Amino acid sequence: MVSSSKSAAAAACLVGAVALFSYSNTPVVGKGIANAKMATTNLAARQLRGANPAKLAQIGRAVTQLVGPNASPNDYKKLATEVACTVGVKDKNLFLANAACANVEWYGPNRPMAIPGKDSTPSYLKGELPGDFGFDPFGLGEDDIQERAAEELYHGRWAMLGAAGVLAPDLLSKMGVNIEPKWWNVGKELLEGKPIDYLGNPNWVHASSIGAIFFVQFFLMASAEVYRGYYESEEGAKGMYPGGAFDPLNFAKDPAKFQDLKIKEIKNGRLAMMAMLGFYAQAFSTGKTPLENLSDHLSNPFANHI
Numbered sequence: 001m002v003s004s005s006k007s008a009a010a011a012a013c014l015v016g017a018v019a020l021f022s023y024s025n026t027p028v029v030g031k032g033i034a035n036a037k038m039a040t041t042n043l044a045a046r047q048l049r050g051a052n053p054a055k056l057a058q059i060g061r062a063v064t065q066l067v068g069p070n071a072s073p074n075d076y077k078k079l080a081t082e083v084a085c086t087v088g089v090k091d092k093n094l095f096l097a098n099a100a101c102a103n104v105e106w107y108g109p110n111r112p113m114a115i116p117g118k119d120s121t122p123s124y125l126k127g128e129l130p131g132d133f134g135f136d137p138f139g140l141g142e143d144d145i146q147e148r149a150a151e152e153l154y155h156g157r158w159a160m161l162g163a164a165g166v167l168a169p170d171l172l173s174k175m176g177v178n179i180e181p182k183w184w185n186v187g188k189e190l191l192e193g194k195p196i197d198y199l200g201n202p203n204w205v206h207a208s209s210i211g212a213i214f215f216v217q218f219f220l221m222a223s224a225e226v227y228r229g230y231y232e233s234e235e236g237a238k239g240m241y242p243g244g245a246f247d248p249l250n251f252a253k254d255p256a257k258f259q260d261l262k263i264k265e266i267k268n269g270r271l272a273m274m275a276m277l278g279f280y281a282q283a284f285s286t287g288k289t290p291l292e293n294l295s296d297h298l299s300n301p302f303a304n305h306i
Helices: 005-021 036-049 053-067 073-090 094-101 145-174 183-191 210-231 255-286 290-299
Strands: none
Touching (some): 053 073, 073 255, 145 183, 145 255, 255 290
């Protein structure tokens, strides 16, 4: 649309400044920039001084075509945010990406808080991380909030897999599949030397060898840890969201949507961790599967409950 690199740079800085001014809680860029908003404004001003007025007019016309003749200030703000988000992701500028791509409904100072009131929110919880609702009563993230957030996400993902593994055989058994419905019995039968087959089908690969299970688990876990270590290293620099082969359906292709998906993932991960805790407690106290407990509760809620 605009071929001049100078005008393009001016446009990027301009929309970046507009987007950043729409957020009252701007992340810190680094030690060299004390005030990120002022630095962005100065950068935009320097670019605009040498820009060709004709090119700026062309940019203005292009923007008008994108937002429409009857656009409101919010429409221009939205466009500026989208462009700043795209530029931040493309140039790997975490400042722009975090400020412009984040959905202000779940990030920043106006996000929902677990306990209303600023006095109850720890200073290190600034709304920059997915799922930060200002709640850390034990101060677990005070020393390294990034590390604690990664650990929570890591355990949440395992809990989601575990919850699916608990519920799947329970559901399949009720659908008529010849499979052990009680998830804790599988390990028990394995230690007792009883044959275990996938989905109760002896023609499938057997799962009765402790040695084979150990080798497969060790290989899979070691591979996962190696990949995790790489993506958390300075070279990998993608942390818990490596993308690529780990995102085959391109869920993270849209940066703004990706920020929302991070929120959904951590919410479901927290729910799964609570579910696994409930599965353990129910199995210990009742000796029944989760679906059996649910059926008992629905049949008589006042008698079968906590």
